[in-house]
Amino acid sequence: MDLDEIEIINQDREQPSPVTHPIVVVLDKLRSAYNVGNIFRLADTCGVERVITCGYTATPPHKKLEKTALGSEKFVPVTHHESSLDAVNSLKEDGYYIIGIETVEGSPDLWDIELQFPVAFVLGNEALGVEKETLAECDAIARLPVYGIKNSLNVANCAAVVLYSAIREYNAHDNGRR
Numbered sequence: 001m002d003l004d005e006i007e008i009i010n011q012d013r014e015q016p017s018p019v020t021h022p023i024v025v026v027l028d029k030l031r032s033a034y035n036v037g038n039i040f041r042l043a044d045t046c047g048v049e050r051v052i053t054c055g056y057t058a059t060p061p062h063k064k065l066e067k068t069a070l071g072s073e074k075f076v077p078v079t080h081h082e083s084s085l086d087a088v089n090s091l092k093e094d095g096y097y098i099i100g101i102e103t104v105e106g107s108p109d110l111w112d113i114e115l116q117f118p119v120a121f122v123l124g125n126e127a128l129g130v131e132k133e134t135l136a137e138c139d140a141i142a143r144l145p146v147y148g149i150k151n152s153l154n155v156a157n158c159a160a161v162v163l164y165s166a167i168r169e170y171n172a173h174d175n176g177r178r
Helices: 033-046 063-069 084-093 132-137 155-174
Strands: 021-028 048-054 078-081 097-101 119-124 140-142
Touching: 021 033, 021 084, 021 155, 033 048, 033 063, 033 155, 048 084, 078 084, 084 097, 084 119, 084 132, 097 132, 119 155
Parallel strands: 021 048, 021 119, 048 078, 097 119, 097 140
Antiparallel strands: none
């Protein structure tokens, strides 16, 4: 490609994208408001239905969250539950397939399970993970494989892999027409 033909799009849209994927992100007691803001920014770019904050997870309006969300918190629908277990039970009643993203002995890699839509992903506390009671109510538990010494990945980075993997699978099955 000729350098003159490259035009980088680096400005905001005037209107939100009409694309919304049948995906919900549940944040279980995240400690870092900066991580939460980053996930809101990701949720906006991925066109997810909504973010559910649980427990002491920062919820808009919140100054530290807004710093990394860069305004996306104004466009992503958000609800709050006192516990992730309450959020999961509510989503199950609404017909969502619930996947806890956690490193659990014997859990398959995310891309080794067939996703069912609508889907909700539960992401846990940076140090403690997803509450065990919540994991017990999930339809599936999946992990992102780690190959290094540390068995840890930043929750916002994890969310990026999970969301883009889900969108890829959703589009592969029916080109986004569900």
